[in-house]
Amino acid sequence: xxxxxxxxxxxxxxxxxxxxxxRIMDTxxxxxxxxxxxxxxxxxCGFSADSSNLVSDEDILNQFxxxxxxxxxxxxxxxxxxxxxxxxxxxxxxKKIIEELDKNSINKIIVESRPxxxxxxxxxxxxxxxxxxxxxxxxxxxxxxxIINKGFSFLDYKRAxxxxxSLGMRVKTYLxxxxxxxxxxxxxxxxxxxGIRCSECSDYVSINPCNIQKNTHLERLWFEKxxxxxxxxxxxxxxxxxxxxxxxxxxxxxxxxxxxGPHNCGRCDQKITKAIKDFSLNNDPTLIEDLDCxxxxxxxxxxxxxxxxxxxxxx
Numbered sequence: 001x002x003x004x005x006x007x008x009x010x011x012x013x014x015x016x017x018x019x020x021x022x023r024i025m026d027t028x029x030x031x032x033x034x035x036x037x038x039x040x041x042x043x044x045c046g047f048s049a050d051s052s053n054l055v056s057d058e059d060i061l062n063q064f065x066x067x068x069x070x071x072x073x074x075x076x077x078x079x080x081x082x083x084x085x086x087x088x089x090x091x092x093x094x095k096k097i098i099e100e101l102d103k104n105s106i107n108k109i110i111v112e113s114r115p116x117x118x119x120x121x122x123x124x125x126x127x128x129x130x131x132x133x134x135x136x137x138x139x140x141x142x143x144x145x146x147i148i149n150k151g152f153s154f155l156d157y158k159r160a161x162x163x164x165x166s167l168g169m170r171v172k173t174y175l176x177x178x179x180x181x182x183x184x185x186x187x188x189x190x191x192x193x194x195g196i197r198c199s200e201c202s203d204y205v206s207i208n209p210c211n212i213q214k215n216t217h218l219e220r221l222w223f224e225k226x227x228x229x230x231x232x233x234x235x236x237x238x239x240x241x242x243x244x245x246x247x248x249x250x251x252x253x254x255x256x257x258x259x260x261g262p263h264n265c266g267r268c269d270q271k272i273t274k275a276i277k278d279f280s281l282n283n284d285p286t287l288i289e290d291l292d293c294x295x296x297x298x299x300x301x302x303x304x305x306x307x308x309x310x311x312x313x314x315x
Contacts, residue, residue: 007033008062011050011080018074019248019281020108020131020204025073032063034088037081039114041149043180046213047080057093064097074108075101083111084122084132094125110172115152118160120167128168131204134160137176139194148179154197161201173202177209177238177262178230180221183312185303188234192241199245207242209235209262211255222260228312232256232264232272233299236288239276243285250280265295265315 011031018027036051069075077097081088089097101109109126112133123132136157137148144150161171175194178187195205209230212222221227235251242249253276255261257269264272272291279287298315306312 007052007055007059009033009066010063013067015072017281019250019283020074022248024281025108026071027074027076028067028069028072029076029078030064030067031078031080032060032089034060034079034081036088037079037114038085038087039081039151041151043147043149043217044176044210044213046216046219049215051080057090060089060093061096064100069101069104069106072104073106074110075106076110078112082113082117084113084117084119086117086122091125098125112174115156115160118163120163123164123167123169126167126169131170131172132160132164133172133174133206135174135176136194136198137174137179138190139197140190143179143182143190147181148176157198158201170203171201172204172206173198175205175207177207177235179210180218180227183306184231184234184299185306187230188237188241188303191238195238195242195249196245199247203247205242205245205247205249207235207238207249207251209251209253209256211262212260226312228315229255229260230262231299231302232262232269232276233296235262235276236272236291239279239288240285248283251276252280253277264299265293268293268295 011033013030016027016029017024033055034051035053035055036048040048077083079088083089107129108131109129110131110133115134118132134157137150138144139154141153164171175191177191182190191207198205211229212219218227235253239249239251253262253273256273257263263269275288275291
């Protein structure tokens with residue numbers, strides 16, 4: 001049975017805290033239903049399930065009016081695609097959303113976009129409160145386009161970053177830890193190298209350990225036992241490898257502790273996940289030190305012996 005989609009309510013809304021410019025802010029995150037991402041080809045993305053061609057401008061405004069943005073300093077406005085794509089959110093709707101935000105004490109506004117929509121014209125509606133997030137995923141063009149199927153180059157990303165900065169706004173870069181077909185140690189190296197490379201262009205780096213969303217190509221690989229989400233030990237290794245870069249590094253381990261998300265043995269998952277979240281909020285490297293469990297030795301052995309098998313070592 002096809003799932004019914006309510007058009008005038010957002011997909012999700014939640015409150016949290018974020019470290020922005022060295023200050024912990026109360027943050028509201030809203031995910032709006034739109035017509036969806038025009039690209040819609042990335043192997044791990046299942047957000048198209050929450051989009052609809054029937055969504056109107058009025059529906060999107062009703063979704064936004066349904067949230068309570070009072071008493072927060074930062075708001076994240078996400079869609080299943082790009083906030084700057086006028087086919088997803090029209091210029092008129094963007095103007096009205098910004099007018100509503102002006103009525104509240106919102107210091108920072110985070111939106112996400114693919115590079116092709118990051119143009120001088122599309123950015124002209126925004127101001128220096130905005131942080132533009134880009135899902136770069138990796139600095140390696142081959143992995144991004146041949147494996148993830150993202151559809152843009154590192155040069156496209158750099159061009160977008162330069163334009164954003166020239167207009168007084170900031171850049172947040174999302175990186176994906178462990179796309180399919182990468183063994184664990186190569187996934188760790190790729191994310192660390194990508195974080196170092198994008199630190200020259202970005203103001204914030206956020207690592208997303210890959211989780212398995214429904215009805216995606218990645219889920220089919222998982223069902224065939226050809227993919228395992230990253231170990232939480234790998235998540236810690238990436239964070240430790242990026243403590244040297246001079247900008248905030250965050251990690252959002254969605255689904256941590258279950259089979260579809262980043263996980264260890266089950267006994268230590270909650271402890272490691274809390275350490276990751278505490279580090280992301282405080283950027284204090286001591287918070288991810290001195291963590292141990294018996295399964296860490298298993299993870300270490302996997303890093304040594306896993307070598308491009310037809311199927312990953314599933315533990």
